[in-house]
Amino acid sequence: MGNNFNGSGMTKTIGYREWRWQALWWHTFFLLWSTINGQTRYSIPEELKKGSVVGNLAKDLGLGLSDIFDRKLRVASEAGEQYFSVDAGKGELVVNDRIDREALCGQSASCVFPLQVVIDKPLQLHRVEVEIQDINDNSPTFPSQDIILEISESTAAGARFPLETAQDLDVGVNSVRSYTLSKDDFFSLKIKDVSGGRKVPELVLSKSLDREKKPIHQLQLTAIDGGNPVKSGTSKITINVLDINDNFPVFEKNIYKVFISENGVQGASILKLTAKDTDEGPNGEVEYSFGAHTPDVVLSVFDIDSLAGEVRLIGKLDFETNANYEIDICARDKGTPRMEGHCTLHVEVLDVNDNAPHIFLTSQPNSVPEDAPSGTVVALISARDIDSGDNGKVTLQLPKGSTFNLKPSFSDNYALVTSGALDRESFPEYNIEITATDSGSPPLSSKKTINVSIADVNDNPPVFTQPSYNVYLKENGVPGSILYSVSASDLDFGENAKISYSILDSKVQDVSVSSYVYINSDNGSIYSMHSFDYEKLKVFQIQVQAKDQGSPSLSSNATVHVFILDQNDNAPAVIYPSSAALGSLSHQRMPRSAKAGHLVTKVTAVDADSGHNAWISYRLAEATDASLFTVNLYTGEVRTKRAASEQDDSSQRLLIEIKDDGEPVQSSTVTVSILLEDGLHEPILPILDLRQKAAEPSKKTGRITLYLILSLASVSVLSLLTFLILAVKCIRNSRSSGSCCTRRSDCDDYKNPNRNLQIQLNTDGPIKYVEVLGGDMLSQSQSFRSCMSPMSEYSDFTLIKPSSTTDFKEVISVLDASLPDSTWTFESQQGEGSSSLNVTVSSL
Secondary structure (H helix, E strand, O other): OOOEEEOOOEEEEEEEEEEEEEEEEEOOOOOEEOOOEEEEEEEEEEOOOOOOEEEEEEOOOOOOOHHHOOOEEEEOOOOOHHHHEEEEEOOEEEEOOOOOOHHHHOOOOOOOEEEEEEEEEOOEEEEEEEEEOOOOOOEEEOOOOEEEEEEEEEOOOOEEEEEOOEEEEHHHHHHHEEEEEOOOOEEEEEEEOOEEEEEEEEEOOOOOOOEEEEOOEEEEEEEOOOOOOOOOOEEEEEEEEOOOOOOOEEOOOOOOEEEEOOOOOOEEEHHHHHOOOOOOOOOOOEEEOOOOOOOOOHOOOOOOOOOOOOOEEOOOOOOOOOOOOEEEEEEEOOOOOOEEEEEEEEEEOOOOOOOOOEEEEEEOOOOOOOOOOOOOEEEEEEEEEEOOOOOOEEEEEEOOOOOEEEEEEOOEEEEEEOOOOOOOOOOOEEEEEEEEEEEEOOOEEEEEEEEEEEEEOOOOEEEEOEEEEEEEEEEEOOOEEEEEEEEEEOOOOOOHHEEEEOOOOOEEEEEHHHHHHEEEOOOOOOEEOOOOOOOOEEEEEEEEEEEEEEOOOOOOEEEEEEEEEEOOOOOOEEOOHHHHHOOEEEEEEEEEOOOOOOEEEEOOEEEOOOOHHEEEEEEEEEEEOOOEEEEEOOEEEEEOOOOOOOOOOOOOEEEEEEEEEEOOOOEEEEEEEEEEEOOOOOOOOOOHHHHHHHHOOOOHHHHHHHHHHHHHHHHHHHHHHHHHHHHHHHHHHHHHHHOOOOOOOHHHOOOOOOOOOOOEEEOOOEEEEEEEEOOOOOOOEEEEEEEEEEOEEEEEEEEEOOOOOOOOOOOHHHHHHHHEEEEEEEEEEEOEEEEEEEEEEEEE
């Protein structure tokens, strides 16, 4: 192997051996490559063995061996057949199939096989040309192995007779170079050069023939090519010597040349030929015909009038198939023997714009990320038009307003690039219609649609169906039961659209919310960790986060408000008489002189539930004398139904049942023992006048009066102590949660010493009621309940019923939202042994 340098580039010579036919021949060939104007060119001989190296393509393109895999180097043939491939391990271009130059290029002097080398990352296109050099692998052949000539004996010496030319599929030096004729005294051989560099053998009569001495002459014509080693072919010539008709027809020209458009009309006249024969009679009458060995392709397109010599078009011309024709025309007389003359008709076919351009994808389009910058290469495209001249010049266009552009590179090759922002959620794919138009008249065009898919990037966060959710949950539920299912959607695709749910950490009553509930990360279902107690927790919030699995991941949040609904799970608890609350019998005294309606005592109970479940009613279940006493259904006041008499037992026992309004009903009982005493004055009037009544001395019951004074003092001290406890609790709660009162416009309008009061409105059912929450000495909280008609425009009511409940911070906003057109005012009253709160609701 050697290297040779000249002005046009670098030449590489590669030698190889080949076994062919019956003997071993050493054949040396030269492999050429050069890079001109950005193109790489190699030169190899035909018939190379499969796997033969053409050249180091990676090195010549300036690529490393790793680039072959990383950049996906591949070779594409414009002809469609894959005669070459790339050795990925060495980067060499090797022969992939048998290459027959004659099959590829025919008799063309130059045989260049174009290749397109495509490289990714970045996408590049290189044009490589491989020139196929001819080797002498074909022998010359004659159209026929036997040639019969008839020559008149009167033919003068020096006459020439054109012979059939030998055909050699090889070209250049390997084609036919010379002819030889077997030795003969009457004939010799002359070689005539015609257009195109062809050599036509002519048989020359050296001296006059004498049919009587030798009527038949046998000759052998040999055609020799210029290859190494030399190859040859022979044809046997038989000459019959004829008698007299010694003049042959002669054409005006030896070569005629005409031009005709490929869209010529069938039947049109191309040329009228004339040949003259100086003989007379039948020896001078001429008939015209095509040569004996005229190809079928000519006979299918052209016809000649045997008498007039007019050549007509009978078939369809196609410039792209045959751009020219060479036709052998024979003029033959009718003499005996018949004499003939020959001329050549050269027909040039003119191109018309009858072929639309074609669009080829040099590289299939890949999916494009939706965040790809403008100018990103999507695909490589080439256009071809087999017409010539302006008819073969092609331009490509895209529709107006397209998101893509065509960027020309070289030799009708284009790059399809992005020209703007992409959004997969709006357009997940594009069907790009490319129009190719030639420059002919009229212009022809064709269209091709390319599908480009847009790859998703994570540019959309999950979106909940609503920003917040309200969940209503009954207390005492089963742990592990589902509370609610939230749902979010993501406009992205694939992993970018897969959503996982989680609960953000927050505090509920100083405890992490994760100890109350948990969430299924796949479907957003929220489950309870344990049952809830309305009396301890009425409402809490859950912050749910939906996060996708993109990179980087995106998320969004939603708030779930959980409202605990009360169930009737608490029985009423007696708080007065206090002795009854402690489980012992309550003893009360009343004068036997008491009139009807006399207040004997008052039973007070509370229910830790709320709403209907906390509505308490009182009923006299059992009594020593049911006709003497009555119990108020709502207040629990025990009064006489009639005046006591001497016949009534002095000891009366009452069993009072206390029920709530829940479902199922919860109840409790209290037993009150009443002692009827003679001479005892009525001890207590209504509770608001207790202090004044107790202060009056009794003349008859001095000892009892002392007891009453002590009892009143005890009640006063107990009330004062209760007030102090409530005040301290209110101050503490006001520091942590703000105001203790509730009013739509201004909380400070309610000036109550016990500021730890809250309002809860219940609007379920036709009866509306409000609970005012405060504190007491037994349950550390106190609530007051009242009802009003839903149609009331103005209502004043006094709240005197205490019940146990817990702090509920959201009650103010619930109240305002439920009665947006009402104004709330409060007035506190403190009496001996009891307290009350007046609430005024005004409808605006």
